[in-house]
Amino acid sequence: MSTIVPEDHPLANAVRKALSSVHDPEIPVNIFDLGLIYEARIDEHAGVHVTMTLTTPNCPMAEVIPGQVEQAVASVEGVSGAAVELTWEPTWDPQMMTEAAKLELDFTGKFDPAKFAAKKPTSLTFNRKERPNR
Template identity: 50%
Template sequence: MESQSQLEGEPLIKPSTADHPLYDAVVEACRSVYDPEIPVNIYDLGLIYTIEINEQNEVDIIMTLTAPGCPVAGDMPGWIVEAIEPVAGIKMVNIELVWEPPWGMEMMSDEARLELGFM
């Protein structure tokens, strides 16, 4: 029972290490990757839940896809690794694909909503 009560206080989406000096460069790299079915980059779509960068400049990405049956489910993590690895200073990129919490339109940035005509 004790471990369950500890989990309740944890956010559904782990916070990113936005104060890391390489964070903005990693975000920009993520913005270069697009879902082939939607003309908006994966970052503004809200598919990247967490960008964690440790002191060794190893990047852990927690992400989701718009749907579990997404045709590029097997490819997209590799595209993200290919986009981030060339960023100067990055040592390693690890992608974790999760389905909880499920992606929803409310996770899109205002720019993405505008681009897709939802605003």
């Protein structure tokens, strides 16, 4: 779950909005809601230190996303500077996503077989009773 510390800092909402503007191009959800931001800590000089991860250490965007995060946070009016630390501990897990992100990705963890059942038999249906005419 993504956290801004302190939550009541005057810049907290703007930093959250900036972090939410960054997307992993392979996933249609922003990195804040994905839970990739472990913490964004705002210090007494309005500097922001972001600790984040990626969905996998082999992420092809590993060289790009942290830079986008740094630029987005540094561009917030009132922020004196931004630093990004990439970590692999704890390992990212889909359960770290917000409920909104899970719904957007249909990753609720609930399986509804009715959604995936064939509406009528197809040529790939197993155990069919009739053979096609030849």
